[in-house]
Amino acid sequence: MSDPTEQGYFTEENSAGVVISRNANAKDPRLSEVMAALIKHMHGFVKEVEPTQDEWLQAIMFLTETGHKSDDWRQEFILLSDVLGVSMLVDAINNRKPTGASESTVLGPFHVPDAPERPMGSDICLDGKGDKMLVKGRILDTEGNPVARAKIDVWQTNDDGFYDVQQKGIQPDFNFRGVFRTGEDGAYWFWGARPRSYPIPDDGPVGKLLGALGRHPYRPAHVHYIIDAEGMETLVTHIFDPDDAYIHSDAVFGVKQSLMAEFTLVEDADRIAQEGVDAPFYEVIHDFVLAPA
Structure with a gap:
């Protein structure tokens, strides 16, 4: 007696349907749904591209090398997801915001969960390098409160x-990291240094792929934020320097127009003295609007 879930013998024409039918007894309906879509699109891709046996083996070896490059400190598959724009797409789908709320972007691989909480206005630059920068703004809700x-x-x-x-x-621990808490006015401010563009790790298979595609590995200059508040959705985002050379070609597609900040050079002697510094500095003013939970 034939299996009622079996949809016939495998052929080039019916390949996806036959494979999907074998999974009809999956215990998890969501897994069944996801695998059906994956199989359908993978088989469609193979039929469109028609890879040779050697090309398919090359693809398998690329994925194998990607796995070998991953360890406790580096996740090459996340990097692959990033440079293909998939990480940003998943982020966008999972962070649809109401009108007026600040947009999210990718977390990135270098967040440290136990960064020290610092007094508002502290300097997170511990190595003394770079052009001094004052970042400030307010945290608001969608009603402007x-x-x-x-x-x-x-x-x-x-x-x-x-x-x-x-x-x-080489760097001090928790260099350029800090946690701050707003007061009743929702204001925040801290000192850092004007950020620089930098390359994502490009010494592995993902870097080789970028090179083969004629793409650079650089991210434009940015500062990361995670903002939490009771009753509000957590916001994971950046602010970007719009004057950066890579602002229109971020290797991981993380830039959004609304996240570009203005980096203003302050050279007025009275203002410099007022802020208690002894040289010109950059000032960035950027508010964030949190969506209700």
């Missing part, structure tokens, strides 16, 4: 283009 006790987790590279976790023993 200030959000008190919002937790703001920020991090960025140093002036050499590296995160502290990439240079253990």
